[in-house]
Amino acid sequence: DPFHGICHLSLVMCVFFILFLGDTVNIGDVSYKLRTPKNPELVPQNYISDPPTQSVVQHLRWIMQKDLLGQDVFLIGPPGPLRRSIAMQYLELTKREVEYIALSRDTTETDLKQRREIRAGTAFYIDQCAVRAATEGRILILEGLEKAERNVLPVLNNLLENREMQLEDGRFLMSAEHYDKLLQDHTKAELDAWKIVRVSENFRVIALGLPVPRYSGNPLDPPLRSRFQARDIYFLPFKDQLNVLYSVGANVSAEKVSQLLSFATTVCSQESFALGLPDFPLDSLPAAVQILDSFPMMSIKHAIQWLYPYTILLGHEGKMAVEGVLKRFELQDSGSSLLPKEIVKVERMTENHVSHACVTIQIAGQEVTIKVPAGTRPFGQSCASDQFIRTLSHKQLLAEMMQSHMVKDICLIGGKGCGKTVIAKNFADTLGYNIEPIMLYQRKHLAFVFLGLANFT
Structure with a gap:
């Protein structure tokens, strides 16, 4: 996918720190002035790890740069919670309110714009996530962009490009710049009578998706993908992953942790993908290490089979390939007595x-x-x-x-x-x-x- 190739950015070998100075948060040379949220219950909590890894801090710095420029972003990468976690960490860091929707084949235009309800014989329109985010200045997170049907996402095209959208109840969302220009020649009462609604200048969209092809899904239309600034959110680097696993598995030997991570990284390599092996769930490794930390006598191979049940998911060739990787990293012990x-x-x-x-x-x-x-x-x-x-x-x-x-x-x-x-x-x-x-x-x-x-x- 050329889009995936373009947005694949190598990490700059610099060390950045997150600093809080009063009502300002700094990541390296990028500063963001915090605002008091109107609805604190919509601000994500407990997503930022202590301390965050350097690769995550670099992703947060990039998102902050695009946010300050008023640009929407698209985080693209392999399956797993890492992309969503980084987006939530940014919202928690900047105290931004969130509107979240997980897209699927069943998502319709109504789920994004307005839902119609009948009360006492009268029809009412209820604003949905995209409209609420636009009018209240929140960040809209669209997860699973590759799952949405082609007739759904074009609804957002004009909102992403021009910050404009026609609603079912007759209102018209207008960008803050154009609305303020109209306000110079007309009163707010006139604009309200015309059903023109101002889109907040703080409204942003963070889209999360998988690279297609490689993974199954609908490729993005060129007009839609041109609305985003994209970044490749791949798995955490080996060193960062290793530090995370060391921190949660004090009772597990460093050799075992290194063997486990080496096996998982090898299965996720391009060579393994060419053999038809599914990705190893790297994000679940801390959970496996926590189990090994409480049960240090347990076999590592058994923990791997919990996370990666290759014996029932793969054919003969796939099983032999995984067994070869296990043998390479000396993880072939049966562990039946453990x-x-x-x-x-x-x-x-x-x-x-x-x-x-x-x-x-x-x-x-x-x-x-x-x-x-x-x-x-x-x-x-x-x-x-x-x-x-x-x-x-x-x-x-x-x-x-x-x-x-x-x-x-x-x-x-x-x-x-x-x-x-x-x-x-x-x-x-x-x-x-x-x-x-x-x-x-x-x-x-x-x-x-x-x-x-x-x-x-």
């Missing part, structure tokens, strides 16, 4: 009115106690019941789910009727959760069932 065996006990604890559970897991002849989130219902019995008889494999699976629950959400993958729902219900009962089953339909040859656990913290 897997969690079962849950010994579960005890409730409350901190700051938040419910948690202390779960003791037996592994490698030892008992390790971890703290996990818990629900509000009474904890179920950890022993077998008349409705569900736990086998040795069930006990091991529930113990592994507890390990995953300590750091992340869970996805159970298996064939039809193998007991995914029963295991999930038993897991929820053990921790006092309410469950909401949502059935998703089969795609290709795998059936995925996701179960959302209520009261998840």
Whole structure:
């Protein structure tokens, strides 16, 4: 994709620091004057890490430059939360209010502009995210730009280029510059009578998307992509990733962390993509290291299979390629004796009115106690019941789910009727959760069932 090639920017080898001087935030030589938000609840919180990595700081500096120039930006990169996290960090840093929408094939023009409602026989139009952001001076985040249908995004073309848009209720959004010129010759009452609405000069758009081709999706139309200043947000550099993993895994040896990251980086290389291997979820590595930090006796290969279940996702050639990478980094140990065996006990604890559970897991002849989130219902019995008889494999699976629950959400993958729902219900009962089953339909040859656990913290 030529657009992806153009927007691929090599990082400048400079060190930048984020400095707060009164009501001004400085990143290197770029300064931004903070404003008090009208709606503080719309400002993202707890996204900025301490301290942020240099690559992230450089991305934030670039976004700040474009914001000061009044330009909209497009962060393009591989799947994962990094692009969204950087956008939210910028909003938190500058105390900007956000309007967010995740685009999909089902997104319509109504979802972006106005929704029509009938109340007591009268039609009302309710402003949606794009209109609210434009009129209130917020930042509109459009995630999944490659998923939107071609007849949807052209709606935003005129708003992005000229800051103008015709609304269904008869109002017309006009750029701040043109509105202020009209205001010199006409009163505000006249402009209100003409249903002309001023678009705030602080309105910006941050679009997030995947490079197409390489990843599946709809390529952007040239008129639309020319509205953005683009930046390639690739995975964090190896050194930055390594520092992050070191910080969350104090009990994990540096050699193990380096082996794990080297394997993940190799799988995400261009050579691996040419072999048809899907990307490794690099953003989930800190979660895996946290598990290894609590269970240092556990096999690294087993942690890799949780994040990258290549044995069921890939064909024979793909499996052999991954096994070759594992062998190269000496990660071929089976670790069968180092897997969690079962849950010994579960005890409730409350901190700051938040419910948690202390779960003791037996592994490698030892008992390790971890703290996990818990629900509000009474904890179920950890022993077998008349409705569900736990086998040795069930006990091991529930113990592994507890390990995953300590750091992340869970996805159970298996064939039809193998007991995914029963295991999930038993897991929820053990921790006092309410469950909401949502059935998703089969795609290709795998059936995925996701179960959302209520009261998840």
